[in-house]
Amino acid sequence: MEFASSVSSASFLILVALMALAWLLKHANWYLYETQLDEEQRRSLPPGDLGWPFIGNMWSFLRAFKSSDPDSFMSSFINRFGRTGIYKAFMFGSPSVIVTMPEPCRRVLTDDEKFEPGWPVATEELIGKKSFVGISYEEHKRLRRLTAAPVNGHEALSLYIGYIEENVISALDKWSKMGQIEFLTQLRKLTFRIIMHIFLSSESEPVMEALEREYTTLNHGVRAMAINLPGFAYHKALKARKKLVAIFQSIVEERRNQKETKVYAKKDMMDALLEVEDKNGRKLNDEEIIDMLLMYLNAGHESSGHVTMWATIFLQENQEFLQKAKEEQEEIVKKRPPAQKGLTLKEFRQMEYLSKVIDETLRLITFSLVVFRKAKSDVRINGYTIPQGWKVLVWFRTVHLDPEIYPNPKKFDPSRWDGYTPKAGSFLPFGAGSRLCPGNDLAKLEIAIFLHHFLLNYRLERLNPECATRYLPHARPIDNCLARVRPLSSPSA
Structure with a gap:
């Protein structure tokens, strides 16, 4: 009896201790x-x-984004705490505030006096502390002015439209003869070739393949927890970064030698980074140049490749929208002067319906689901305080899938953009404010040129149309869209 009583007391004490520990x-x-x-x-x-x-x-x-319902993560906050549009959490190693409604998102992204970049440790370490994710506001302004010129604006787009079109036509023809391909993998190679040309005037196949392979590993660590142990994504990504830096270092050294011996005449982004000086005459060192290249080459091909894939899939799955987009492209070609060879920037700007297709894809996929800021001082938003030093996560995905802003938000429907101008903060595929993605115009041009030629001449046959989607680091079919690219004149197999 006494023994049973002792066991019962011990069990009770253990239970109390466990409850206290849990609390x-x-x-x-x-x-x-x-x-x-x-x-x-x-x-x-x-x-x-x-x-x-x-x-x-x-x-x-992580559990939500590795499931078939990534939005269950934010839904749990909304269900427990109501639709306040702003929630406290502990994310990526820091006390944080998540904002999920247009006006708070706009405020955080545009108020540079109150907010600065606040990227997680993993992102800073992998993309580079001397890239846009880590440098000061003033340095960002200076380098953005320099680096945005070659990838945005009328002159830059006119310069590259022929090169992009040539590579798209060649790639589609090649893929149509290859049989079964990973459509996403091939698109990423295509967009990487384009960004390599813009930044490094390079088309070296071995260099491109080596870089692109390491970028794939790098990206799996950018949104991971910064656990530097074997088996974790961050550990593998650090190794990939080390290899990327070594490749870029050799490219920088080779370019410096070429410039010193005056055997290099081309002008590209690498030249601009080597030559730029601040007001005191200081030039960028190798670390700064390499981090800028690493960031731009990554951002410049990942988003374009993924969005192009999804736009192609959505159109192929929705024949009504595909036919409407195709008719627009046929009309553009029909109006073309007989002597004209290839697309012009004027024709690109006439692609009104295709622009809606691209915007709808950007909204539905939300390639970058969140960006990170940090409060420089205490900030009041919507009646709540964001304490100084806390991170702020601008959760684009929830904004873009809000049924009060976009009815039936998970349905692909380009017609929702007919006569619709989104309010500030409600459409953020490239961010907003001074740190708006500098390559947004180039990305849209690449996607439009690809879709122009695809719609006129090809169709996509997915081999696993029902396969699941993986959401980290970016939304993609788990088979990388295993498919065949068929010429329109070719019957189905």
Whole structure:
């Protein structure tokens, strides 16, 4: 009897101890971060949950985005705390505030006095502290002016339209003869060739293949937890970055030697980065040049490749929209003067319906689901306080899939853009404010040129049309869109 009583007492004490431990763990982040604030700050924090020590809400995030329902992550906040549009959380190693409504998103992205970049450790380490994700506002302004010129604006687009079209025509013809291909993989190679030409005047197949292979590994670590242990995505990505830096270092050294011996006459982004000086005459060092190249070459091919794939898939799955887009392209060709060879920028700007197709794809896919800022001082938004030093996650995906802004938001429907001008902060495929993606015009041009030739001459036959979608680091079919590209004159196999 006494033994049973002792066991019962011990079991009770263990249960109490476990409950106490669970309470302490559950409230550890609250103690570490919220108790450091004054009473007024604590009282005006957004609703939310800082989760467990160290990992915070990351397991919930990763679990959702590795499932078939990535939006369940934000839905859990909305269901528990209401549609406030702003929530506290612990993400990527930092106390954070997530914003999910247009006006707060616009405010965070455009107010450079109150907010600065706040990317996670993994992103800064992998993309580079000397790239746009890590440099100061003033340095960003200076380098953006320099580096945006070759990839945006009328002159730049006119310069590259012929090169892009030539490569698109060649690629589609090649793919149609290859049989079964990973459509996404081939598109990424195509867009990488284009960005390599713009930045490095290079078409070296071995160099491009080596770089593109390492970028694939790098991207799987950019949104991962910064755990530098074998088997983790971040550990593999760090190795990929090291290889990329080594390749870029050799390219930089070779270009410097060419310029010194005056055997190189072309002008590209590499030349601009080597020559630029600040007001004190200081030039960029190798680390700064390499980080800028690493960032631009990554951003310049990943988004274009993925969005082009999804636009092609959506059109192929929706024959009504495909036919309407095709008729527009046929009309453009029909009006072309007999002596004209190839697309012009004027024709690109006449592609009104295709532009809606691209915007709808950008909205539905939301290639970059979130960007990161950090509060420079306490900031009040929607009646809530974002404490100084806390990260701010602008959650594009929730904005783009908000049924109050876009009815039936998960349906691909280019006609929703007929006569519709989105309010500020409600359509953010390239961000907003001073750090708006500098390559947005080039990306849209690449996608439009590809779709122009695809619609006129080819169709896509997916081999696994029902295969699942993977959402990290970017949304893609798990088979990379295994398919055949068929000439329109070719009957189905």
